Amino acid sequence: MSALDDGLARARAIAEEALPERGERLGPLAAPMGYAIEGGKALRGFLVLEGARLHGLDEGAVRGAVQAAECLHAYSLVHDDLPSMDDDDLRRGRPTLHRQWDEATAILAGDGLQALSFELLAGLDLPPSRVVALIRGFASAVGAEGMVLGQAMDIAAETAEAPLTLEEITDLQAKKTGALIRWSAGAGAVMAGADDGPLDTYGRALGMAFQIADDLLDVTGDAGTVGKATGKDADAGKATFVSLLGLKAAQARASALVEEACDALSPYGPDAETLRDAARFVISRKR
Amino acid sequence: MSALDDGLARARAIAEEALPERGERLGPLAAPMGYAIEGGKALRGFLVLEGARLHGLDEGAVRGAVQAAECLHAYSLVHDDLPSMDDDDLRRGRPTLHRQWDEATAILAGDGLQALSFELLAGLDLPPSRVVALIRGFASAVGAEGMVLGQAMDIAAETAEAPLTLEEITDLQAKKTGALIRWSAGAGAVMAGADDGPLDTYGRALGMAFQIADDLLDVTGDAGTVGKATGKDADAGKATFVSLLGLKAAQARASALVEEACDALSPYGPDAETLRDAARFVISRKR
Numbered sequence A, B: 001m002s003a004l005d006d007g008l009a010r011a012r013a014i015a016e017e018a019l020p021e022r023g024e025r026l027g028p029l030a031a032p033m034g035y036a037i038e039g040g041k042a043l044r045g046f047l048v049l050e051g052a053r054l055h056g057l058d059e060g061a062v063r064g065a066v067q068a069a070e071c072l073h074a075y076s077l078v079h080d081d082l083p084s085m086d087d088d089d090l091r092r093g094r095p096t097l098h099r100q101w102d103e104a105t106a107i108l109a110g111d112g113l114q115a116l117s118f119e120l121l122a123g124l125d126l127p128p129s130r131v132v133a134l135i136r137g138f139a140s141a142v143g144a145e146g147m148v149l150g151q152a153m154d155i156a157a158e159t160a161e162a163p164l165t166l167e168e169i170t171d172l173q174a175k176k177t178g179a180l181i182r183w184s185a186g187a188g189a190v191m192a193g194a195d196d197g198p199l200d201t202y203g204r205a206l207g208m209a210f211q212i213a214d215d216l217l218d219v220t221g222d223a224g225t226v227g228k229a230t231g232k233d234a235d236a237g238k239a240t241f242v243s244l245l246g247l248k249a250a251q252a253r254a255s256a257l258v259e260e261a262c263d264a265l266s267p268y269g270p271d272a273e274t275l276r277d278a279a280r281f282v283i284s285r286k287r
Helices: A003-016 A020-037 A043-054 A059-080 A103-122 A128-142 A147-158 A166-191 A197-220 A241-245 A247-264 A266-284 B003-016 B020-037 B043-054 B059-080 B103-122 B128-142 B147-158 B166-192 B197-220 B241-245 B247-264 B266-284
Strands: none
Touching (some): A003 A020, A003 A059, A003 A266, A020 A059, A020 B147, A043 A059, A043 A266, A059 A128, A059 A147, A059 A166, A103 B059, A103 B103, A147 B020, A166 A197, A197 A247, A241 A247, A247 A266, B003 B020, B003 B043, B003 B059, B043 B197, B059 B128, B103 B128, B128 B166, B197 B241, B197 B266
16 A cells, blocks of 8 residues: 555544544434545545644644544535535435435535534644634635635636636636645644645645646546546536646646646655655546 | 613624625625625624623724624524525515525525634634634534534424424524524633633523523514514424423523523623623513
């Protein structure tokens, strides 16, 4: 098992322990919230874990941040899949949450996962000033100026008269997908009270590469492997990096971003090789 | 104008400044998020403001906490009103958010308001250890062990075979409505680094009195004055404090809770008279 596979598996295991650790206290939401977290790649949790390791932080001290990143990501998928949003039936190869339960449960499980992610961060046993800095970045990355706004812009684009320009789609995706990936990459440095500049640059480039790869998968992947519906963007006439740049140029752009991400890690030397592998994985993944 | 009216008006003004202060950065969500905050009583924001005043904190220093309480409350109303939940058309005498816009906008505006409330708390200019304590309490009050769970229990009760018992409805309402009121009451003490015991007791009793009054309004009020549909609980065959205790006993229970709330404030002496007025207001209100 490569160090990358091992790190992703560790992050996944930590994420999936977030709910069992709370026992019976979540009542009827325990099962749907757990379902939402299961089966992900845990890329965001891995980024938190690996950034923390690079800064000498113990895995036990940062578990809550790993879980927070994955809970938040899970919430965003559950709400994005709702009938009034992207109306998806399939996610990670299984029925979406509102198909498995119902809409009310999906909305509430998502709401609960967002709140839980903040609770996990506030519960970190680290110097309070660092915890506050971490939460501040998290809230603005996911909130009405970040991820939530990105999704609102995405939905507005569906009914807009003209398709988005490259500049607009770049801004939209930096918010919708990029912000949480960027926060996850930088979290280790913030928790260590260190300069998060290099990891932030890495996370920004990685987030954009990830989204271009996602657009490529929507064109080149098949639903069985990807674990969700494909071809949706083209069917909807939506502007994507692929529709705007073309297949080849989109691939070249993603490769250039991966290179930029890897270069940003030079202060960490060979110790950051697993993060470099993660960047390469992001554009070569099949799901 | 009484000190209570004045305090509620101050809290309302502060709450309604939360979004304009962020300017254009909220894009298409600015208008719906603002709409969700407008026109409330601002009871929760008032509790934060008044608790802070009792502990000698400057209004400017606690603005973010006042806004956080009201943003969170607004989010919970927007999501509760959705078609898949309580399916309400009227709120505060106006169309509910999903009727004024659409479901996707209502879900996202709610998500954005939840995130914004945490961002506002994390931005408070207070000692970081107090900010972390405040956020920790907030997250657990609103999250999957608090408000969100209370709403899930409420929805589950609608399809349950037997109506809820008094014990069950007390537990449900302590989570659904009580937790945020309780947090709001105690926030001033937490922000001052003081013992929050008296205000916490006050807030717990006030929250329960508030809910009983709400159940009474559903029976005795008319929609025009209350600003939302009434008679819904009885129509739905839902257990409430009124259906379980009867009208008179429910009124008596609410009065006893108000007395308990007022008694808890004795360490503050006459300085807490406005909070006592608030408790009396809660059970005499017409909307």
